[in-house]
Amino acid sequence: MSVILFAIPFFLLLIILELVVDVRRKTGYYRANDAMTSLGIGIVSRMMTLAHQLIPFTVYAVVFDAIAVLTLPDTVWVWVMAFIVYDFFYYWKHRMGHEMSILWAAHVVHHSSEDYNLTTALRQTSGALFTWIFFLPMALLGIEPEMLITVAALNLVYQFWVHTQHINRLGWMEYVFVTPSNHRVHHAQNRAYIDKNYGGVFILWDRLFGTFIDEDPDNPPVYGLRGALKSFNPLWANLQVYSQLCRDSYYTRAWHDKFRVWFGRTGWRPADVAARFPVDKPPLSAFKKFNPALAAWLTRYSMMQHGVLLCGTLFLLLSLASLSGVQQAVLVALIILTALQIGLVLQQVKLAIALEAPRLLSMPLVLASAGFSSAVIFTAAVLAAVSLLLLLVAVRQAYPSRPLLAPEHQPDDYVQDAVVPSLARETKVE
Numbered sequence: 149m150s151v152i153l154f155a156i157p158f159f160l161l162l163i164i165l166e167l168v169v170d171v172r173r174k175t176g177y178y179r180a181n182d183a184m185t186s187l188g189i190g191i192v193s194r195m196m197t198l199a200h201q202l203i204p205f206t207v208y209a210v211v212f213d214a215i216a217v218l219t220l221p222d223t224v225w226v227w228v229m230a231f232i233v234y235d236f237f238y239y240w241k242h243r244m245g246h247e248m249s250i251l252w253a254a255h256v257v258h259h260s261s262e263d264y265n266l267t268t269a270l271r272q273t274s275g276a277l278f279t280w281i282f283f284l285p286m287a288l289l290g291i292e293p294e295m296l297i298t299v300a301a302l303n304l305v306y307q308f309w310v311h312t313q314h315i316n317r318l319g320w321m322e323y324v325f326v327t328p329s330n331h332r333v334h335h336a337q338n339r340a341y342i343d344k345n346y347g348g349v350f351i352l353w354d355r356l357f358g359t360f361i362d363e364d365p366d367n368p369p370v371y372g373l374r375g376a377l378k379s380f381n382p383l384w385a386n387l388q389v390y391s392q393l394c395r396d397s398y399y400t401r402a403w404h405d406k407f408r409v410w411f412g413r414t415g416w417r418p419a420d421v422a423a424r425f426p427v428d429k430p431p432l433s434a435f436k437k438f439n440p441a442l443a444a445w446l447t448r449y450s451m452m453q454h455g456v457l458l459c460g461t462l463f464l465l466l467s468l469a470s471l472s473g474v475q476q477a478v479l480v481a482l483i484i485l486t487a488l489q490i491g492l493v494l495q496q497v498k499l500a501i502a503l504e505a506p507r508l509l510s511m512p513l514v515l516a517s518a519g520f521s522s523a524v525i526f527t528a529a530v531l532a533a534v535s536l537l538l539l540l541v542a543v544r545q546a547y548p549s550r551p552l553l554a555p556e557h558q559p560d561d562y563v564q565d566a567v568v569p570s571l572a573r574e575t576k577v578e
């Protein structure tokens with residue numbers, strides 16, 4: 149955890165740098181809605197990890213005490229070996245995460261971005277409750293729990309920088325390491341690229357086990373999922389595939405199919421439910437990014453709320469030790485609620501927009517009732533007041549009142565007329 153917390157400022161700096169390069173080169177690899185959703189999903193994932201991180205650590209420690217065969221010294225070479233061995237098991241965890249439905253349901257969220265930039269790396273799952281099982285053999289080898297946690301964090305931090313389209317092929321590194329080029333392939337939905345390049349740090353495993361494919365300049369990657377998410381809701385991004393698996397296993401007739409829905413090959417569906425509930429998977433040539441129109445000021449409002457969300461998350465992570473259990477739970481709940489709300493605002497869900505004012509007004513009150521310091525409550529109140537003003541401007545732009553002299557127009561017509569031209573300036577429309 150501390151390794152990742154330490155890395156967060158570097159992540160943010162690199163994202164800003166990539167954004168500047170993107171604007172200067174006019175490459176259009178960033179869309180505000182998709183990038184903000186990635187950030188929201190990353191924040192929710194951090195919150196969920198806070199809630200359940202002790203479970204895998206405790207289980208690994210118990211297993212380590214019971215089955216460790218070797219007693220390894222605390223030397224550089226042992227750390228290097230642990231790092232490499234971890235990546236080997238990561239390869240198999242990641243591969244199974246793509247090949248078995250129940251594991252794909254957790255991993256899918258990382259692939260749901262339809263852009264490919266450094267924020268894509270933040271799209272981490274909130275639901276990987278059982279994937280630590282893949283690393284239990286490391287306990288047998290005598291790799292200490294603290295060492296496992298550290299090499300796991302370093303592995304995750306390494307994977308951040310490869311999520312960019314601004315770095316081309318890197319010569320000899322392409323043969324040994326996971327690079328932006330070979331990881332772009334992993335995120336593509338092109339048929340030739342599906343289920344390829346699973347490595348975390350070393351691409352050697354893919355070359356060894358037959359899952360490697362090179363990026364082909366004649367077949368540029370198209371990012372995203374074949375069964376598109378079509379949502380900016382960070383909770384739904386985590387639940388989409390679970391929901392389909394639940395429905396399929398509930399409605400399919402044969403008992404062995406109810407089991408196979410969860411543990412069979414990803415994509416397999418019983419014939420009866422596939423006919424009854426077809427899933428829309430248009431051909432790649434018909435793929436269009438999910439990019440609903442959003443008024444310019446609602447986009448700015450959402451950006452501000454993501455800034456607040458980020459500050460709240462950093463405050464929570466940095467002051468964990470000094471907060472009571474109730475305060476931690478309240479902050480986690482407020483952060484998840486905010487991420488959910490802003491995801492829905494990005495989709496211009498009217499109910500979510502209507503609930504924004506009560507959310508903002510109640511936030512300082514909730515913090516006060518949880519016993520936070522007056523400095524925290526004051527900061528929250530100021531942010532809520534500024535946010536309310538911005539919200540007012542945004543709502544007035546998105547839903548202008550109906551002019552008296554044009555009774556035939558419906559409010560939504562005005563949204564269309566007023567919003568779409570300004571959106572073209574605010575976010576790139578594909």
Ligand SMILES: [Zn+2]
Nearest residue numbers: 242246255258
């Ligand atoms: Zn993957």
Ligand SMILES: [Zn+2]
Nearest residue numbers: 258311331335
């Ligand atoms: Zn990735």
